[in-house]
Amino acid sequence: MSANLKNMDLNLLVIFEAIYSNNNISRASERLGMSQPAVSNALARLRHSLDDQLFIRSPKGVAPTTKARELIHPVREALGLIGRHLPSGASFDLLSYKRIFRVIVAEPLEPLIMPALVRAAVTEAPGISVECIQAHPKLFDDLRTGLLDLVCFSFPVDMTDIVYKPICRADLVVVSRRDHPHIAKPLDLATFGRLRHITLNRELRSLTFVDKSLAVTSTSREVAYMASKIWSMPPMIERTDLIGVLPRFFVNSISSNFDLDVHELPTEIPEQHFFMAWHIGANLDQGHIWLRESLMQAAREATGRNEG
DSSP states (O other): OOTTTTTOOHHHHHHHHHHHHHTOHHHHHHHHTOOHHHHHHHHHHHHHHHTSOOEEEETTEEEEOHHHHHHHHHHHHHHHHHHHTSOGGGOOOGGGOOEEEEEEEOTTTHHHHHHHHHHHHHHHOTTEEEEEOOOOTTHHHHHHHTSOSEEEESSOOOOTTEEEEEEEEOOEEEEEETTOTTOOSSOOHHHHHHSEEEEEOHHHHTTSSHHHHHHHTTOOOEEEEEESSGGGHHHHHHTSSOBEEEEHHHHHHHGGGSOEEEEEOSSOOOOOEEEEEEEGGGTTOHHHHHHHHHHHHHHHHHHSOOOO
16 A cells, blocks of 8 residues: 555545545535534545645536556455455445446447446446446556556557456458459458458557458558447448448447348458456456456346356
8 A cells, every 4th residue: 555545544545436436526425424513524534634636626627636546446446355354244335436438449349238327226236337438548657546447448458457357259341342253252361362352440449359350460541531439330331332340239230220241251260259258456456346347247247148
């Protein structure tokens, strides 16, 4: 634990975590069953002890300072460790737990797994809200600072402070408009390389595994159009001679809405998965454990697969 926290009153750490999670002193006081003046007084004690403002006013309530972002992971880890060793009568109470989780979910995954997560929250943890953030290249930095709680994306990472776990397979297929004039079935590699492709834009493509997977087999694509969203790709494919490489489960979910042909990828690539990832400091955070377990269960329900 950080040296700043070693001699800290445990109750103050609980209040710090509640303010951080809710970005609002009033909501934090409701979650804790305390009066707002009592929470404000506790925050004043924290500010004095840590010699930092910790939270500053924002349009939505309060926003954490750099110091608060540095502290949130060790605080949550400490509270999670203590919670696991409390007697069962003092166990984690999901029904009264209040928190806003901030996540990034790969675009094709969001409609697949998030409905089940929302249903689980309504019945198990009605005080939990989830804010889904637009994907961006600095997402791992945001996990480290606590701006993000968890990300679901499509390639594993090799970072000592980031934990990742596969949640579902992501087989790739090639999609074209119905009865494409230049495609014979089955689609062969020469045709795949000759036809023009639609892909995600460079920034979003850097967060996917498609280019990396095709590079393994030295398979190249001639890109004619780079889309800002994966949902833009099916209508573009339907109305042009462009082809695209997309996850099979995504294509299955939209197939009834578009007049498309689906082709097997004409080259073998390593098996692909979607992963969830979080900062190691959240390992023992009991609210975060609920989020991870619920997302894993949602992925099992949506794909019919068990990734462990």
